[in-house]
Amino acid sequence: MTQLQAPPAPGRPDDEQPPAAPPRRGRRPRWPRPTRVIVALLLVGFSVLFLYPFVWLVSASFKPRGEVFDNRLVPRTFTLDNYVNVWQEAPMLLWLGNTVLVTVLAAIAVTLSSAMIAWGFAYYRFPGRGVLFGLVLASMMLPGAVTMIPVFLIWNSLGQVDTLTPLWAGNLFGSAFYIFLLRQFFLGLPRELFEAARVDGAGHWTVFWRIALPLCRPALVVTLLFEFQATWTDLMRPLIYLRDSDNFTIPRGLKALLDRYGFGGEWHWEIIVTASVITTVPMIILFFLGQRHFVQGIATTGTKG
Amino acid sequence: VSRTSDPALAPRAVPARSAEQRRRARKARWKDLGPALLFLSPWVVGFAVFTAWPVFYSGYLSLTDYDVISTAEWVGLANYEAMLEDPKVRLALWNTVVYTAMQVPLYVLVSLGLALLLNQAGRASGFFRTVFFLPNMTPPVATGVLLLLLFNGQNGLINTVLGWVGIDGPNWTTDPQWVKPGLVLMSLLSVGGSVIILLAALRNVPEELYDAAKVDGAGPLRMTWHVTVPMISGALFFVFIVNTIASLQSFTEAYTAFFGVGNTTYSNDAALFYVIHLFREAFESLQMGYASAMAWVLFVVILVITFIQIKVSRRFVFYEGDQR
Numbered sequence: 001m002t003q004l005q006a007p008p009a010p011g012r013p014d015d016e017q018p019p020a021a022p023p024r025r026g027r028r029p030r031w032p033r034p035t036r037v038i039v040a041l042l043l044v045g046f047s048v049l050f051l052y053p054f055v056w057l058v059s060a061s062f063k064p065r066g067e068v069f070d071n072r073l074v075p076r077t078f079t080l081d082n083y084v085n086v087w088q089e090a091p092m093l094l095w096l097g098n099t100v101l102v103t104v105l106a107a108i109a110v111t112l113s114s115a116m117i118a119w120g121f122a123y124y125r126f127p128g129r130g131v132l133f134g135l136v137l138a139s140m141m142l143p144g145a146v147t148m149i150p151v152f153l154i155w156n157s158l159g160q161v162d163t164l165t166p167l168w169a170g171n172l173f174g175s176a177f178y179i180f181l182l183r184q185f186f187l188g189l190p191r192e193l194f195e196a197a198r199v200d201g202a203g204h205w206t207v208f209w210r211i212a213l214p215l216c217r218p219a220l221v222v223t224l225l226f227e228f229q230a231t232w233t234d235l236m237r238p239l240i241y242l243r244d245s246d247n248f249t250i251p252r253g254l255k256a257l258l259d260r261y262g263f264g265g266e267w268h269w270e271i272i273v274t275a276s277v278i279t280t281v282p283m284i285i286l287f288f289l290g291q292r293h294f295v296q297g298i299a300t301t302g303t304k305g
Numbered sequence: 306v307s308r309t310s311d312p313a314l315a316p317r318a319v320p321a322r323s324a325e326q327r328r329r330a331r332k333a334r335w336k337d338l339g340p341a342l343l344f345l346s347p348w349v350v351g352f353a354v355f356t357a358w359p360v361f362y363s364g365y366l367s368l369t370d371y372d373v374i375s376t377a378e379w380v381g382l383a384n385y386e387a388m389l390e391d392p393k394v395r396l397a398l399w400n401t402v403v404y405t406a407m408q409v410p411l412y413v414l415v416s417l418g419l420a421l422l423l424n425q426a427g428r429a430s431g432f433f434r435t436v437f438f439l440p441n442m443t444p445p446v447a448t449g450v451l452l453l454l455l456f457n458g459q460n461g462l463i464n465t466v467l468g469w470v471g472i473d474g475p476n477w478t479t480d481p482q483w484v485k486p487g488l489v490l491m492s493l494l495s496v497g498g499s500v501i502i503l504l505a506a507l508r509n510v511p512e513e514l515y516d517a518a519k520v521d522g523a524g525p526l527r528m529t530w531h532v533t534v535p536m537i538s539g540a541l542f543f544v545f546i547v548n549t550i551a552s553l554q555s556f557t558e559a560y561t562a563f564f565g566v567g568n569t570t571y572s573n574d575a576a577l578f579y580v581i582h583l584f585r586e587a588f589e590s591l592q593m594g595y596a597s598a599m600a601w602v603l604f605v606v607i608l609v610i611t612f613i614q615i616k617v618s619r620r621f622v623f624y625e626g627d628q629r
Binding site: 035036039040042043046047050051052053054056057060069070071113116117119120121123124125126127128129132135136139142143144145146147148149150151152153154156170172173174179204208229232233235236239240251254255258259260262263269272273276279280283284286287291294295298299300 | 332333334335337338340341342343344345347348350351352354355356358359360362363366373419422423425426429433434435436437438439440442443444445446447449450451453454455457460461462465494497498501502504505525554556557560561565566567571580583584587588593596597599600601603604607
């Protein structure tokens with residue numbers, strides 16, 4: 001695995017792409033022309049396959065109850081009723097608000113704390129560093145199921161069950177994967193820069209906050225985006241911690257709607273379909289806002305397998 | 306370093322650091338400990354409270370009977386013994402292993418196929434990469450909902466399309482035989498992340514190798530199999546192992562579609578994955594001790610499988626710069 005490349009020199013605008021490998025045109029091995037036509041057809045075919053589920057979902061959300069399952073691309077009867085009704089059937093706005101709050105807090109908390117910790121590991125050479133960093137890596141291997149129950153008991157004893165706190169407050173203590181990612185990035189920065197600042201009288205915090213952190217911006221953005229997505233889409237923790245439906249996040253709310261309108265007595269798939277669209281659209285917007293960072297972050301860290 | 310041409314000002318060669326100096330520069334310094342601990346303090350606290358203590362406490366709980374309300378009662382190894390007898394645990398483990406055995410190879414093959422296609426796409430590859438990645442942003446809950454809708458046996462899109470070519474599609478969401486295949490197919494929607502990783506690896510294959518292969522008269526297929534795949538075997542293995550670990554812990558899509566309060570329509574033991582069973586034992590039946598024991602068994606299973614995969618991979622995986 002390669003690492004996220006650090007900008008080579010200070011003073012360079014750091015949102016510029018790190019220098020890519022010299023452009024090698026003509027993807028190798030170049031295939032013969034008939035094969036290339038097939039490649040193009042396959043690419044288009046797979047694209048349809050990959051996008052159609054979401055298109056189907058959006059289309060269904062504009063259909064009246066009886067036509068949700070008709071599998072037509074363009075609704076026979078176009079209606080906005082579902083988008084009016086869904087807010088009345090469920091406190092969607094409240095759920096969206098809860099989710100935004102939790103997601104923003106979780107992403108900011110984990111980014112700042114992980115950056116601090118990563119800096120501690122990257123810059124300072126203290127005795128026992130190897131052992132401690134080994135513990136960081138080891139904690140990445142631990143399945144969530146092992147710590148899930150005791151962590152629940154902690155929040156329970158603090159009286160935080162059925163509040164939003166357990167969904168983000170753990171992020172104040174950093175997260176192993178992001179610590180690893182950011183440390184790699186810090187290690188790629190020229191050390192002389194920080195030594196020079198120290199000689200010039202900058203304090204420990206100033207070197208971190210004013211010099212190291214700004215240079216690290218691309219990696220910080222990747223961390224923010226990944227955590228934003230992870231928290232927004234999480235279902236398990238809201239299932240564990242949230243009881244009152246007023247506290248639900250939007251995926252937890254969607255699951256509740258599915259349980260109420262999808263199974264058993266009342267069938268209202270049009271409500272479920274519409275709520276699914278509302279749950280998904282913010283993630284699609286997030287992707288288009290940070291597309292380059294997502295792709296770069298995944299290519300270099302190999303997450304989100 | 307000044308780049309002046311004046312020989313008087315030019316430094317005598319570049320600082321020939323002695324071995325001693327270099328050793329000292331790398332050596333740990335006690336005076337770094339104070340400030341380092343300041344930066345590390347969130348991690349120290351977090352690790353102690355949210356990792357180290359939970360690991361020990363979970364180990365302890367696994368030896369007790371505990372329902373949160375009353376105090377934990379020591380039962381020794383009874384939970385582990387009970388697991389051996391518990392048909393539900395056996396079923397959940399079996400479901401998970403079968404699902405993983407189907408899902409991971411298919412997932413890796415599809416990612417590889419798409420990455421190879423993208424590598425041929427020239428200037429359009431950026432566009433298609435976006436298209437393939439986009440479904441990865443779908444929240445797993447919504448994927449679970451989509452599964453129920455698209456794979457519906459009577460009027461789901463999948464069976465409708467199968468009907469066009471004369472195939473009578475199965476009841477994907479109710480027939481125990483077809484529940485796992487449906488989940489596997491649905492999981493391919495998130496293949497985009499792996500595609501990006503493999504594509505990055507493909508772009509790093511040195512061009513000379515292809516030239517050499519061409520001189521030797523290899524066609525595109527042979528080149529792919531004998532040059533490309535071995536050269537990206539490191540990335541392939543990485544994708545394989547990460548997906549195995551994730552697959553063994555599958556939860557959200559299957560839980561959304563097949564479990565939950567009042568879900569009698571689709572409730573299906575064929576989708577009872579290990580983590581789903583564990584979750585229900587812990588938070589629906591409040592069997593915290595038993596669930597902790599289950600968690601430790603899962604940990605061991607994952608460790609063993611990962612260990613075997615690493616051992617086996619030694620034979621097949623080639624890392625550049627590794628001369629062994």
